[in-house]
Amino acid sequence: MSETKFKPVLGLWDATMIVAGSMIGSGIFIVSADIVRNVGSAGWLIAVWLITGFMTITAAVSYGELSGMFPKAGGQYVYLKEAYNPLVGFLYGWSFFAVIQTGTIAAVGVAFSKFTAYLVPGVSEDIVLLNLGFITISPAQLLSIATIILLTYINTRGVEGGKLIQTTLTATKLLSLFGLIIFGLVMMRSDVWNANWADAWKLQSLSREGSIGDYTTIAAFGAIAAAMVGSIFSSDAWNNVTFIAGEIKNPQKNIGLSLFLGTLIVTIVYVTANIMYTSVLPLQEIASAEKDRVAVSASHAIFGNIGTYIIAIMIMISTFGCNNGLILSGARVYYTMAKDGLFFKRAGHLNKFAVPQQALWVQCILASLWCLSGKYGDLLDMVSFVVVLFYMLTIVAIFILRKQRPDAVRPYKAFGYPFLPLIYITMGLSFCTLLIIYKPQYTWPGLIITLIGIPIYYFALQQKKAPNA
Template sequence: MSQTSTGFKREIKLFDAIMLVAGSMIGSGIFIVSADIGRSVGSSGYLLLVWGLTGLMTIAGALSYGELTSLMPRAGGQYVYLRESYGKLTAFLYGWTLFLVIQSGTIAAVAVAFARFTGVLVPWFSEENVLLDLGVIKFTTVQLLAIGSIVLLTIINQQGVKNGTWIQNIFGSTKIIALFALLGFGLLLGTNAEMIALNFSNLWDAQSVSVDAESGAITRTTLSGWALMVGIGTAMIGSLFSSDAWNNIGFSGDEIVNPKRTIVMSMVIGTALVTILYILINVVYLTILPLQGDPAGTDALSRGIQFASNDRIGTAVAEVMGGAIATGGIAILIMISTFGCNNGVILSAPRVYYAMAKDGLFFPNMARLNKNGVPGAALTIQCVWASLLCLSGQYSDLLDYVIFAVLLFYILTIGGIFILRRTMPDAPRPYKAVGYPFIPALYMTMASFICLILLIYKPNYSWPGLIIVGIGVPVYYFFGKQFRKIQDPEEQEL
C-alpha cells in the first residue's frame, strides 16, 4: 500500500459530523433493548424514564466533552484527552480496551445484526445455514454476510474520509427519515386505545420480572426505594449502549472543517436528535403493544414488550401493524440502520490507533496514512480483528463485560476537564463546558452511580471488564519496549 500522504484531509463538514454522531449512535439497540428494560422496571413510566435519564446523561456528556474537543481537536479524540489529563498509561488502557473489545466488538455485533435482519428478506442468510462445520466453530451464511459487510465498509473507508462520510450521509439521513416515518405510521395506524389505557393507567407501578428457566413460572417483584434505584441503574445498561458512540466524532479531529466549532455542535445536535427519537419510538411501542406479557404467548400481543420474540420489539410492532409487509419494512429499516452505524464506527476508531502508534504504543505502521489520507493499516487490522470476533461468536459477551470499563473511561475523561483547567489554565478554549462545574459533575455522578450498581449487583458486568483493562498494564510496558517511538512535532505541541 502506498504511503505518500503527508497528513489528514479536512473534509468533514457540520452536516457530515451530525450524521456521524447520530448515525453511529442508532444501530439495532432501539429495536431490541426496551424488552429488557421492561423486564427490569415493569412500568411504562419507568421505561420512558430510563430512556430519558440516558438521554440526559448523553447530552450532559456531550455538553461537557465539547470543551476537550475544542481544546485538542486532534486525531485520536478521547485517547488524546486522557493522555494529556492522566498520562500515557491511562490513555493506552483506554485505547487497548477500545481496540480489543469496545469498538471491534461493536462492529462485529452490529454486522451480525445486519446479517440476521437481511435474513428476514433473504432466508438463505440464516444461522441454521452452515457452510463449514469445524466442530468448535461453525461458519454460517450470517457470519459470511457480516464479515462481507465489514470488509466492504473498510474498503470504502480506505479510499478516503470523503467516501466514508458520503456513505454515512446517505444511510444516516435515510434511517433518521425512516424512523420519523415509523413514528408517523405507528401513531396514525397502530395506535390502540386499549393499549394506551393499559400501559398508561399505572405509569409508576414498578415491577421486576423474572422467569424460571425450568418451569417457566413468572415472578413479579414490586420495586420501591433502593430496589427501584437499582432496577433503574441496571436497566440503563442497554439504553446506554444503544446511545453510545456519540463521542466518536472526536476521533477524527484532524479531518474536520473548523473542528473547534463543528465537533461541539455535531455532538450536541446529534445526541439531542437521537434522544428525542428514542423516547418517541418507545411511546409508539407503548401505544401498540402491552408492556407486560407472557413468555409462553403465541403472538406479539400476548408476549408484549417484555417478552417479544428474541427481544425484537421492532418486528413485533410491525407484525401487529401490518403483518409480513410491515415486518419486511422494519427489517429494511434495521438493515439501513445497522449498516450506517457500522460505517460510522469503522471510520472513526482507527484514528485512535493512529494516535497510539504515534506515541510508540501500537504497531508502527498504524501511524502512517495511505495515499488517500486515512490510516489504512489501522483500518485493515481493525477489519481483521472484528471479523475474527464475528467467527468466535463471543462479541456480545465481551460487550457485556466492558460496560463498566466504558463508563469508567467516560468518568475519567469528563474529570479531565477539571484537571486540564488547572494544568493548562491559559490554553485557548473556544468552547467551555456549559454549566461548569455542575453539568460535568452531574454526568460523573450519574455514571459513577451506575458503576457502583454494577459492581455490587452485576459483578458479571463489571469485574471481567476490569480484568480486560488490567491485562493492558503489562501489555503497555511490552509495547513500550518493542515499538520504536514515532514522534510527530505537531503531536507534541500541547
C-alpha cells in the same frame, strides 16, 4: 507518494451525521424488551431512556471543551493522555481496540445479517455451515464479515466515500424512524395505551411468561442500572466524531456543535420510539418479543405482515450506516496510538488517499474474529461498565485541565460547568456502583480486559526504547 496529513473535508452536517449514525445501530429496535423485563412499567421504560439521554447529552456537551482544546485525530485517547498520563490514555485505546470498538462493529454487523435473513432466509443465523466443536459458523456470521470487509475497503479509498455513505444512510434511517414513530402514534390503540400507563410508575420485574416480581427499595436501583446497560449500549459511540478531528473543517467549533446536535436528535428519536412502542404493544408483548425484536412486533401491529419486512430493511440500512461510522472513526485512534509508539508501527502511516489504511485493516481483522466467536453480545454487556468509567474519567479531565492549564485556548467551554459535568460523574458513579453490587458479571470481565493493557503498555515502551525499534 503518500499523503502525510489528514484532509479536513467534513463539515458540520457530515460530523452530525457521524454522531447520529454511529449511535443508531440495532439497539433501539431490540433492547427495550430487556429494559421492560427489568423495570416492568411504561413510565420506567421511558425514564431509563430519558436518564440515558440526559447522561449522553451532558457528556457530549462536556466533550466539546476538550475537542476544542485538542482538535486532532484520536479524540478521547488524546484527552485522557493529556489530562492524566500516557498509561491512562493507552488503557482506553487498548480497551477500545480489544473490545469496545471492534466488538461493537461485530455486533452491529451480525445484527445486519440477522435482519437480512428476513428477506433472504439463506443467510439465517440458525443455519450451521461449519461445526468445529469449539465454534460454529453460520451464513449470518460470514455475511457480517463480508460487510465489514467491504466498508473497510471503501474507507481505505479516502474519507469522501465513507462520508457519502454516512450522510446518505443516516439521513435515510432518521427519516424512516420518524416515519415509523408517526405511523405508530397515529395507529395508537387506546386500550393498549391506557393499560400500559394505568400504573406507569410501579417498578417490578416482568418475565417473558408474564410473571411479576417485586423489588426491595435497594434492589430497585440495581434493576434500573441493569436496564440501563441496554440503553447505554444503544446510545454509545456518540464520541466517535472526536476521533476524526483531523478531517473536520473548523474542528474547534464543529465537533462540539455536532456532538450536541447529534446526541439531541438521537435522544428525541429513542424516547419517542419507546412511547410509540407502548402505544401499540402491551407491556407483556414488549417483554416477550421473539428474540427481543420489539420493533418487528410493533411494525407488525402497525402495518400487518409487511411490517416485518419494513423493519428488516430499516435495520439493514441502520446497521450498515452505523458500522460505516464506527469503522471510519475507530481507525484514527489506532493511528494516533501508533504515532506515540504504542500500536503497530505501520498503523501510523496514511496512504495516498490520506487515510490510515493499515489501522483500518487491523481493526477489520479483530472485528471479524469477534463475529466468528459469537461472544460479542456478552462482551458488550460486560464493557458497558468500562465505557462509562472512561467517560467519567474524561469528564473529570475537564476539571483537571482547567486547573493545570487555566490559560489554554478553549474555543468552546463545557455547558453548565461545573454542575452538569458533576451531575454526569455522580450518575456514572451510581451506575457503576450498582452494577458492581447487583450485576458483577457485567463489571469484572471488562476490568480484566482493561488491566491486561498495563503489561502490554510497558512492553510497548520497552520496544519503543530498544535500538532499531
